[in-house]
Amino acid sequence: EAGQIADRMGYKIYAAGGVVRDILLGQESLDVDLVVEGNGILLAEELAKLYDARVRQHQNFGTAEILFSDDFKIDVATARVEFYAYPAALPQVESSTLHQDLYRRDFTINAMAVALNESSYGNLIDFFDGRKDLQEHTVRVLHNLSFIEDPTRILRAIRFEQRYGFKIEPQTLKFLNETVNRDVLSRVSNERIGEELKHIFLEPQAGIMLRRMNELAVWPFIFPGVNYSEIEPALMNLHRALQQIIDWGMKVPEPRWLVYLIAILHRSDAEVARAVCEQYAVDKRSTEKLLAALQGWNRSADVLRQKPQHLKVSQQAQILLQMPWESSPLLLAILNDEESQERFRQLLNIIRDSKPKTSGEYIRNLGYRPGPVYREVLDALWREKLDGNLDTEEEEQAFMRD
Numbered sequence: 001e002a003g004q005i006a007d008r009m010g011y012k013i014y015a016a017g018g019v020v021r022d023i024l025l026g027q028e029s030l031d032v033d034l035v036v037e038g039n040g041i042l043l044a045e046e047l048a049k050l051y052d053a054r055v056r057q058h059q060n061f062g063t064a065e066i067l068f069s070d071d072f073k074i075d076v077a078t079a080r081v082e083f084y085a086y087p088a089a090l091p092q093v094e095s096s097t098l099h100q101d102l103y104r105r106d107f108t109i110n111a112m113a114v115a116l117n118e119s120s121y122g123n124l125i126d127f128f129d130g131r132k133d134l135q136e137h138t139v140r141v142l143h144n145l146s147f148i149e150d151p152t153r154i155l156r157a158i159r160f161e162q163r164y165g166f167k168i169e170p171q172t173l174k175f176l177n178e179t180v181n182r183d184v185l186s187r188v189s190n191e192r193i194g195e196e197l198k199h200i201f202l203e204p205q206a207g208i209m210l211r212r213m214n215e216l217a218v219w220p221f222i223f224p225g226v227n228y229s230e231i232e233p234a235l236m237n238l239h240r241a242l243q244q245i246i247d248w249g250m251k252v253p254e255p256r257w258l259v260y261l262i263a264i265l266h267r268s269d270a271e272v273a274r275a276v277c278e279q280y281a282v283d284k285r286s287t288e289k290l291l292a293a294l295q296g297w298n299r300s301a302d303v304l305r306q307k308p309q310h311l312k313v314s315q316q317a318q319i320l321l322q323m324p325w326e327s328s329p330l331l332l333a334i335l336n337d338e339e340s341q342e343r344f345r346q347l348l349n350i351i352r353d354s355k356p357k358t359s360g361e362y363i364r365n366l367g368y369r370p371g372p373v374y375r376e377v378l379d380a381l382w383r384e385k386l387d388g389n390l391d392t393e394e395e396e397q398a399f400m401r402d
């Protein structure tokens, strides 16, 4: 479709970047990146009309996003058309604009394009041997200043390397190390690092990626003052624990970055944790949740391991409920025996199933005025239910009348 529209408008058009990499890997790709030699914004509008989609444009950059209803997104970029003095060289000029676009990208495996115009449909454009690197499982930069130019590529290199089980190519690794040693990372905006971190946390391999960040001495720039080695075991288990909780049919702990941040900071002092939260502009509510998790994880884990024995279920629940739900993967990740993990699951189920059937309404009908007493009565009712002392609605109501 895009190819036909481009043909009509007299533009050349390519799919580029991650989508080409994913196609060659035989994997599905969610986002599509189009590069247009021509007016990308106009083309985006034509394409959107066809699918009844929305266009968000960034006039200054000559880029546009086509937003489809179901999360699917197409980015359209305009390859910079340069003015050359020799019209005879026109065909070459055209491909040189695509070349320039691809040359600005991070790694050879992300710098390939596929032609979409009808006459050339499906041709792979691979100026930098990306296909070979893909076959050889290699992450390679396009030039030696790549990491200096944009140090967030260090995190991207780690992400692609671990996601696909590739290796960062030796020369690239040397550039990476030099960039780290030259302290360039501390000059990158925290916002951009934060964005890359969010991408990492969404990967099933996030744990290994964080380990690699430590191995490559990147960690101290990203999480200053946080001792990596003492949290490694929890981080390595975190994704599996998260998946487990989802498999139990419970609410998905979200957002993912908070789940990870809690695990990363759980052994740190509140001061260190606060500083990291500030660094990444974490909102106040999430920071509070995180600090609550820092305070409570140890005690909650003890409860689940039944360290203080003979606590009533209601007392166990009370301790657990002081923890934010986003910290539940951490809790599960640090419980390394199945018995405690099962206890965790059961307790969560009991908490979920013990919501009293009686409401505040009933208290009002008993003649109480709305106020703190409501809370007290309902809390007491709930404790009794958790401890298994009340079952039916009649029993609940009898308890409340008392």
Ligand code: ATP
Pocket: 016, 017, 018, 019, 031, 033, 104, 105, 106, 107, 110, 111, 150, 152, 153, 156
């Ligand atoms: P993913 O599968 O994680 O979405 P992706 O390659 O599609 O991977 P994006 O972040 O969406 O990742 O980037 C799309 C393309 O833009 C990349 O394939 C790459 O060509 C280019 N790109 C993205 N970030 C950078 C960067 N920091 N420096 C250079 N090129 C980049």
